[in-house]
Amino acid sequence: MQVGDLIKFRGTWGDTVTPGERQTGVVMQVWTNGWSGRIQSADILWDNADISPQFGVARLEVVNEHR
Secondary structure: OOOOOEEEEOOOOHHHOOOOOOOEEEEEEEEEOOOOOOEEEEEEEEOOOOEEEEEEHHHEEEEEOOO
């Protein structure tokens, strides 16, 4: 996962988000663990113009890599 990648959310938001929103997004920043170098979280700009700072990457799937 890198800055500019198009991602898709795998999971449910529950009652906090209107159904159909925040399904796809763009990676704006990637945060790694300083010791292991593994990606821990990412800032995501969602399709409804919301931003999620330091969102956990466990439920994200890269759809289109920007390379």
